[in-house]
Amino acid sequence: MSNVAILRKDSGEIEANATPAAAVDTRNAAPMATEKPSKGASPEGVKAWLNRIVPEPKDVAKFAKGLIWPLVGIFSFLAIWAVLAPQVDTSLGALPGPAEVAEQGVALYDEYQATADAKAEFYAAQDARNAALEAAGRGAEAQNFDYAGAPTFLDQILTSLKTVALGFVLASLFAVPLGLVCGLSKRVNAAINPLVQIFKPVSPLAWLPIVTMVISATMSGPDPMLPKSFVISAIVVMLCSLWPTLINTAVGTASIDKDLLNVGRVLRLTWFQQLTKLVVPSALPYIFTGMRLSLGVGWMVLIAAEMLAQNPGLGKFVWDEFQNGSSQSLSRIMFAVIVIGLIGFMLDRIMGALQKLASRNHSA
Amino acid sequence: MLDKRGFLKKSGSLMAVVLASSLLAACGGGKSEGGNEVAAAALPEGAVEKPALKLGFIKLTDMAPLAIAKEKGFFAEEGLNVTLEPQANWKVLLDGVIGGQLDGAHMLAGQPLAATIGYGTKADLIAPLSLDLNGNAITLSNKVWKMIEPNLPKGADGKPTHPISASVLKPVVESFNKQGKPFKMGMVFPVSTHNYELRYWLAAGGLNPGYYTPGDVSGVIDADVQLSVTPPPQMPATLEAGTIEGYCVGEPWNQAAVQKKIGVPVVTDEQIWHLNPEKVLGLRKDFAEKYPQTTAALLRAVIKAQQWLDADNGKNREEAVKILSQPNYVGADAAVIAASMTGKFTFGPGDTRPAPEFNIFFREYAGYPFYSDAIWYLTQMRRWGQVAEEKADQWYFDTAKAVYRPDLYMAAAKSLVDKGVIPADSLPQTDGFKAPQSGFIDGKVFDGKKPNAYLAQFPIGLKGKATVTAAGVKSN
Numbered sequence: 100m101s102n103v104a105i106l107r108k109d110s111g112e113i114e115a116n117a118t119p120a121a122a123v124d125t126r127n128a129a130p131m132a133t134e135k136p137s138k139g140a141s142p143e144g145v146k147a148w149l150n151r152i153v154p155e156p157k158d159v160a161k162f163a164k165g166l167i168w169p170l171v172g173i174f175s176f177l178a179i180w181a182v183l184a185p186q187v188d189t190s191l192g193a194l195p196g197p198a199e200v201a202e203q204g205v206a207l208y209d210e211y212q213a214t215a216d217a218k219a220e221f222y223a224a225q226d227a228r229n230a231a232l233e234a235a236g237r238g239a240e241a242q243n244f245d246y247a248g249a250p251t252f253l254d255q256i257l258t259s260l261k262t263v264a265l266g267f268v269l270a271s272l273f274a275v276p277l278g279l280v281c282g283l284s285k286r287v288n289a290a291i292n293p294l295v296q297i298f299k300p301v302s303p304l305a306w307l308p309i310v311t312m313v314i315s316a317t318m319s320g321p322d323p324m325l326p327k328s329f330v331i332s333a334i335v336v337m338l339c340s341l342w343p344t345l346i347n348t349a350v351g352t353a354s355i356d357k358d359l360l361n362v363g364r365v366l367r368l369t370w371f372q373q374l375t376k377l378v379v380p381s382a383l384p385y386i387f388t389g390m391r392l393s394l395g396v397g398w399m400v401l402i403a404a405e406m407l408a409q410n411p412g413l414g415k416f417v418w419d420e421f422q423n424g425s426s427q428s429l430s431r432i433m434f435a436v437i438v439i440g441l442i443g444f445m446l447d448r449i450m451g452a453l454q455k456l457a458s459r460n461h462s463a
Numbered sequence: 464m465l466d467k468r469g470f471l472k473k474s475g476s477l478m479a480v481v482l483a484s485s486l487l488a489a490c491g492g493g494k495s496e497g498g499n500e501v502a503a504a505a506l507p508e509g510a511v512e513k514p515a516l517k518l519g520f521i522k523l524t525d526m527a528p529l530a531i532a533k534e535k536g537f538f539a540e541e542g543l544n545v546t547l548e549p550q551a552n553w554k555v556l557l558d559g560v561i562g563g564q565l566d567g568a569h570m571l572a573g574q575p576l577a578a579t580i581g582y583g584t585k586a587d588l589i590a591p592l593s594l595d596l597n598g599n600a601i602t603l604s605n606k607v608w609k610m611i612e613p614n615l616p617k618g619a620d621g622k623p624t625h626p627i628s629a630s631v632l633k634p635v636v637e638s639f640n641k642q643g644k645p646f647k648m649g650m651v652f653p654v655s656t657h658n659y660e661l662r663y664w665l666a667a668g669g670l671n672p673g674y675y676t677p678g679d680v681s682g683v684i685d686a687d688v689q690l691s692v693t694p695p696p697q698m699p700a701t702l703e704a705g706t707i708e709g710y711c712v713g714e715p716w717n718q719a720a721v722q723k724k725i726g727v728p729v730v731t732d733e734q735i736w737h738l739n740p741e742k743v744l745g746l747r748k749d750f751a752e753k754y755p756q757t758t759a760a761l762l763r764a765v766i767k768a769q770q771w772l773d774a775d776n777g778k779n780r781e782e783a784v785k786i787l788s789q790p791n792y793v794g795a796d797a798a799v800i801a802a803s804m805t806g807k808f809t810f811g812p813g814d815t816r817p818a819p820e821f822n823i824f825f826r827e828y829a830g831y832p833f834y835s836d837a838i839w840y841l842t843q844m845r846r847w848g849q850v851a852e853e854k855a856d857q858w859y860f861d862t863a864k865a866v867y868r869p870d871l872y873m874a875a876a877k878s879l880v881d882k883g884v885i886p887a888d889s890l891p892q893t894d895g896f897k898a899p900q901s902g903f904i905d906g907k908v909f910d911g912k913k914p915n916a917y918l919a920q921f922p923i924g925l926k927g928k929a930t931v932t933a934a935g936v937k938s939n
Contacts, residue, residue, distance in 0.1 A: 210790075244515065244544035247533075249791035315562045327564050407551050409559070419549050422522045422696040423794025424719055431790075 195430040200437070203430040211251040218246045250411045256438065259412030262329060263401045263446075266336025267394055273337070274344035274393070275386060279378065281345070282352020299342040303335050303400040307407055310334050332401060332410040340397035344389035351385025352378055384458045391450035398443045413439055511542045512754045516761065519550045519559050519568035522793045523695065523713040524800055525595045525742050526569045527783055528824055530792045532768035540767075541760035549791070552694045553652040560745055561586040567761065569594060570745030573654030573840050575866050580841075582654065582849055589751060590743035591871035592762050593832045594769070596823040598741045599657055599732040600717040600808070601664060603709040604702050608727040608811070610635050622814050626734035626904050629668025636670060636687055639708075645686075649693035649701060649710035653680050656741055659843040660732045661690065661711035666923040667735075667905035674931040675848035682847065685935050702726050713741075714822075715795040718802040721809050728810050730904075733820050737902025738827055740836040751871065762875035766830055770885055773825035780805045825889065831872055834895040835911025837863035842914045846924035848931040859914040869895050 154162070177197050184196035195203075229241040250258070281288040314331050323330075355378060363373045379386075405414025417435050420428045520526040529547055532538050538545045548565070550556035557574050559565040561584055575588035603611075611631045615623040632646075639646045650658040653675075662672040665688055673686025683689045693701055698710045703725045710716075711732075720726035732739055744765060751758045771779055784804055788797040802809055808818035823829045838859045844850045879885045899910040907920050919926045928939040 242514070242542070242544075247515070247544050247546040249547075311558070315558070319563070327562065407555065409548070409551060409555060409564075411548075415551075418551055419522075419794070420790070422549065422694075423790055424696055424699070424715070425788070425790070425794055425796045425799075428794070 189429075192426055195433060199430045200433045203427055203434045206427070207252045207431070207434065211253050214248055214251045217248060221246050252416065252435075255412050255416050256442070258329075258410065259401060259405065259414070260442070262332045262405070262410055262412060263336055263394070263397050265329075265333040266340065266401065267390075267397050269333065269337040270341035270393055270397065271344055271390055274341040274389070275348050278345045278348025278386070278389070279352050279374070279382070281349035282355075282382065283378065288349060288353070295342060295345060298338075301339070303339045303404045304407065306335050306338050307331070307404060310338070311408070326410075328408045328410040331408045332404045332412070335404040335408070336397045336401050339400040340393040343392035343396060344386070347385045347389025347392070348382060351382035351389075354385075355381045384454070387450070387454040387457045391447065391454055394446050394450050395443065398439075398446060402439055511757045511760050513566070513757045514542055515544045515546075516566045516757070517546045517548055517564070519548055519556045519565040521553060521556060521569060521695070522549055522795075523569075523598075523742075524715055524787060524793055524804055525598045525713055525822065526793070527772055527787060527804075527822075528594050528765050528768040529569055530786055531771055531783060532764045534786050535768065535771060537764040537767040537771075538761075541764045543757070543760055543764060547792075553655070558584065560588065560747060563747075566750060567744060567746040570743055571652055571655045572740055572743050572836065573656060573659070573844070574652075575743065575745045576837060576840055576862065577654040577844070577849075579866050580844075580850070580862060582844070587748035587865075588745050589748045589866055589868050589871075590745055590832050590837075591751065591758065591868040592744040592765060592830055592875075593740050593836070594742040594744055594765070594824070594830075596738050596741060596827060596829045597731065597733040597820060598822050599660060599711060599713045600728040601661060601709060601711045601730050601732075602702070602717045602720050602726040602728045604705070604707075604726050605724075606705075607632070607635055607708050608729075610638075612811070623811070625730070625810075625816075627729045628904065629665045629670055632665075632668060632670060632688075645689045647689045647691060647707045649698055649707040649712075650690055651695055651712055652692060653682065654840075654844070654849070656732075656739070656840070657711040657713070658690065659840065659847075660735050660739070662843070662847060664711075664730060664735050664904065666921065667903075669923075671923050672847070674925065674936060676931050676933055677848075677851045679933075682849075684848075684931055684933065699723060699725055714803040715793060715799045718799045718809060719795060721802070721812075722796070722799050724812070727812070728808070731808065731818065731821060733818070735904045737900075738820070738823070740829075740833070743832065751868070758871060759875045759878070762872060763879055766825075766876055766879060767884060769824040769830050770889075773823065773829075777806050777819070828889070828891045830876070831891055831893070832867040832869050833893070833897050833911075834860070834863040834867055834869070835897045835900075835909075837867045838911045838914050839909060842918055845914075846918055846921065846926075848925055851930060853915075853928045856912075856914055864895075867895075 181196045181198070184194040187194040225242060225244065229238075229243075232238055232240050277291070281291055310331050314327055314334070318327055318330065359377050359381060360373070363377050368376065401412070402414040402417070404410070405412045406418040409415060413435055417432050420431045420435070518529055520529055529545075533545055533547055550559060550565075550568070553571060553574070556565070556568050556570070557578070560568050560570070561578065570588075570590070572590065572593075575590045577583050578586045578588045612623070614631060614634075615627060618624045636646045648661065650661050652658065665672045670687045671685055672688050672690055673683040675682040676684060681691070691707070693707065693710065695712050695716050698707075698712055698716050699720050701707050702710060702720060703723075709726070717726075717728040721728065732741075744762075746758065772783055781801070784797050784801045787793040787800050787804075788795060793800060803818075803821055806817060806819045806821075807815050808821050809815040841850070841859050841862060845854065873890065876885065876890050880887045880890065896911045899908050901908045903909065907917075909917055915927075918924065925931065925936065930937050930939060
């Protein structure tokens, strides 16, 4: 690590110490301040490293105490649900409680296992058939089919994640540069602002027919690289989720300290150097906040878009179960709802961690 | 492993092409029957051009031939690797076939016809095979059932005599109108068989189901009963909520209403029109032209599945119910599916009657796409204004011949007869038109060769040069 980086790191630590809002334990900062990061396997170095990963008892206690109230909340919710659900009598039977939903979760996992077995059997049988054909000299008739069964729940989760990833990346690629320009130029901001305000509240289901038409017209080849439904869902996610990133980037860029810009002018930095050394680093926390919000919105929008765009993800799972109308359908839909929520929570945490990383290394 | 598969795929398909072209050179064409019978298309057997297919379906029990063809290996026997994907609704399914995401689909008989005449998205679709006969019913809400049940003529066993005419609804509709409320019913799609059957039943009972104007697809001009489109899975919920008082839909949604005790099926479409055609296998015309071997293989597999479903007086139906109740096919509870597919059908509470003809997949030439079937749907489109102007008889014949393709069906079916898979008497000797049919609930006779004369018989419905505007029907 260069000296400059160490200095910056230290100043970052001091900032963390000073701001009480920093959720990071102050304990982590303390040994860092007293022991300069020492490389090598010296005893002090090893001790410092151990101190960092092995928690002290009082911190375990603190962590546990922090967990208690959330756990209380979760368990009370489960208890209330288990008590109230059987009392709501729909025409499909009583509303499912946590036990039935968990049961369906297990059933979905079993279905996944069964499909994995069936897939293995299919390929084994196909290979055996092909081997027999080759042995009989009819190798030309060998088939190489992909397993054509219905996607399992896990496949659907992965498809949803891939779609939201593409939509989010497209949204960021579009919104961040545009936001930077808006933040730097008041005129551009004034020009773009009405459009942003008009398009921001539009629901994904309203975008869907338009996007479907456009994609169907442009992707009209017989075998496109990506399935149309995937592209349609990703673009709808992009259209609905780019607004928080755009707005936050613009705000962050506009609120850059004027002194910094003056420094840039004094040092006669080029436009590009100003951008990369001054503007982007100081706007980065805002950009990450915007991206975190965008990802949350995008995940929500994706589920709605998938239901109609036929992208084989979690949204399609929910809609297909609704169409099934069987006595397990409601439980399976509820299980999917919980999974959707958990994944959204996890995505938010990942973005939150990235955001903290960005805020710590590039202090505002 | 992937590379090996990819390499094998490339060399395999190259060899397949060589094989196919050599076979094409060697084989002759199919035979064409003498006289005015439909000639089978000349389709020599050869390797399938496009083995990996994606077919769409809607979660209704009459997608059974597709599910059975996959699960019992009929697709695999023909060298096809088929993915069956459930679609969100009929519009998405139609767009999927037109746009190419789906190679074919379980379609409403009216959809390829409407697409070809340009009602809705214009596209050239064909129907080379009819998937089934019958399979729908009309269900009314408990509230309306209570209003009509006391007045129904009862048989010796105390149960209402069937078929129940829509005239029993007249006093109900009047009482609704007196309270200032419209009497609403649901069906699944503007060009669905359900729409036309429901309208036929209502009109036969003296109730006007409304007309369509050229720009408007709601179809409620002059209506005594207002019909609206509701997706099948939402029908029980909308019935319960009171938004509609009844619906016409395929299974399992009528038996689902019975199971949930929220409605009573009053008449099946078999009772409205004996042996009526229902769903078709819809393909793009250019797909069939580009991949003739694949199309033939697809049809052969589905025909075999249809035969399996009707085999031995329904001995395979239990297994079919189990397959269909899987969540990736129809997904409804097995008991609900069995309530209509195993030779019986439940009407009012406790009123289960034998109904061996509720779902027919193979018997009675169910698979053959008769031109007269297409013409009946076209006449109904004209009757209610979806076809805005009068058309000459020849227009009906030409449109039916462009969309319904018994030549492709016969080619595939004949090759199965030659192999001894299906009996020769399961194929009709026909020029594509059924003999004049009289099994309608109002006794009218339908002759497919005289569509305009047929339309002129109905007291309710457009005939001759009549047109519809927002103000009403103009006789011109």
